[in-house]
Amino acid sequence: MSNAILLAPGPVQLHPEVQKILAHPMIHHRTPEFDAILARVLLNLKSFFQTKMPVLIQTSTGSGGMEALLVNLLNPGEEVLAIVSGKFGERWADMAEVYGGRVHRLNCDWGKPVDPSEVKKFLQSNPNIKIVLTQATETSTATGHDIKALADIVSKTDALFLVDGITAVGAYDIRMDEWKIDGLVAGSQKAVMLPTGLCFVCLSERAWAKAKVCKTPRFYFDLQKELNANQKGETYFSSAVAHIKALDFVLNEISKSGLEKHFAEQRRRADFTRALSAQMGLSLYSASPSDSVTALNVPEGLDGVKLREHLEKKYQVTVMGGQDQAKGKILRIGHMGYILDHHLIETMYRLALALKDFSYNIDPEKVRSLSTSWLEAHPLEQ
């Protein structure tokens, strides 16, 4: 087990200290000890989201956060523009339809980012759009969208700009307030480096104003209820104590080193993965590769499903494959979580071993030495 490596786009490897905290004896959420933790976490989440607005904690997966943004902000019958560039874009568009949205889908080819000028044109000719939905990074294609440019466009309209930042917030620079994002969600098993189980949701001032008059029924995901409870120093529902204690540790660590350094670590891993892949003759799937996850094209003629399973079974490296139209064609390597240099080197080395087992022309030892040299030539600034 200690030899196993998990470089998926979530869940991610845990910090050893997080593992220890999760193993602590349980404490109750109505205790002074937990009160202090919650207060600190709610404060530090604001820096993590680069916002002055409250960030709320929900006990749910990231999809629950996507739902929370919709049920608090979308009235039935309102028009929605959904940027759909992969599986999670599809999910959010579907969800908006379930809640009564009249959804226009702006479909991008898989692996391609949306062209902001297309969004601008669409909004100009469809002034009734009340909500624009997008992923920051579409996890299924490892593709990053230009959130700053999109926010700039949408903030000049009456529409609210809602961003699924589940595979993005905390992994690279997403500026909630400065860029004028109206709704942003993050997930615990991503750049927050915790187990799956929590998500984090933040609304802009104009989103809160809409939430106050939004008629869609909601209870578990009612953000106003949670905000009111937070203002009394509590969560509205039972607090997920173990996760929140571990979150406190992670946010304190990030706050000590600074967000920029946290981002730089992930960018370095992404750069490493891109550089080594090129040297291994593996091209990138995405035209706009994200810093949180990289998708590599599986070489022509190789079965990506079998390659991924072989890498996992024989070499104990778990990365993700492709879904739907990308099934068998790509490998997705995550850059979030507690990742040390030897994990990076070993992943590329063992990937080379696995490729060689599939008769791909590669020298694993050379990959290992190239990996080591790259990392030594690109040290993290202290």
Place this chain on the structure above:
Amino acid sequence: MSNAILLAPGPVQLHPEVQKILAHPMIHHRTPEFDAILARVLLNLKSFFQTKMPVLIQTSTGSGGMEALLVNLLNPGEEVLAIVSGKFGERWADMAEVYGGRVHRLNCDWGKPVDPSEVKKFLQSNPNIKIVLTQATETSTATGHDIKALADIVSKTDALFLVDGITAVGAYDIRMDEWKIDGLVAGSQKAVMLPTGLCFVCLSERAWAKAKVCKTPRFYFDLQKELNANQKGETYFSSAVAHIKALDFVLNEISKSGLEKHFAEQRRRADFTRALSAQMGLSLYSASPSDSVTALNVPEGLDGVKLREHLEKKYQVTVMGGQDQAKGKILRIGHMGYILDHHLIETMYRLALALKDFSYNIDPEKVRSLSTSWLEAHPLEQ
């Protein structure tokens, strides 16, 4: 810390093995290792719920499970009978109203169980009721309702009988299939002995039939989606891997010893608490004390809020106080979780010390020796 005792009605003390499992390195939910765990857990949950029907896992607190039952089974405009015997009964009635239910509240005095014959009369004179809601144990008053009798009445009508078993399922005998319950929810931080973060939901056949035609919009809590994913060996959303691995351990342990023994452990703790309380001159708050949690009346003239805080601060025993109309008047001691005899003895001993500090006439050493004798006289059957 090691001296601290947590006997709340959830979250509860964790089994040392659960603590270890939570500290394991993360694994991905799309791996053969996790597939095997999930399959076993879904099977064992059925025994835990005493049902042949599928039991679904949700990443949410118990309230998310209560919401799931409503949004899958309640059409807007339908009439609902809500048995309201405390805070959680109020919450569920409120939630049903949010989702468009025309809610009739059958209010019980706090600490009193509902009279099944009243429910029978109400349903006879209100044949349009489509949903009946109740807690099995109302956590805020430590009061158990007669679920078997209620199920017998409701199952003879067209209404679905939905039971919040969050502080009940796994703590004492609740028979989903045999008693004809239509919807049942349990929570992870209760008799399942895990941290907060998961809940478990089960529907009867007639409830599934209603779910198929129920028009209330739902996505995150759409049980049919989750059932379909389970039938493919997956969860629909990211699996809460750490919790589910720990759940696997707990359910295996319970399955080895048998549900009856698991129930007996909790009953013995409840009996102990009642017996010792009587010897300490503390009366019970509830006319129908539950086996999952006991509420003790704070002696006349003592401030229960201060007593509880003192017990926690000076003696490191966390139990819960009362809420709303019971605030300051009761102490609630939980019987679920990983509880050893010395926790029981120490809790009563330290409660006696705390009472003595408030000038209550009590001999803590005598309480300790009475506690020890009671437990020795009532050994757990092996």
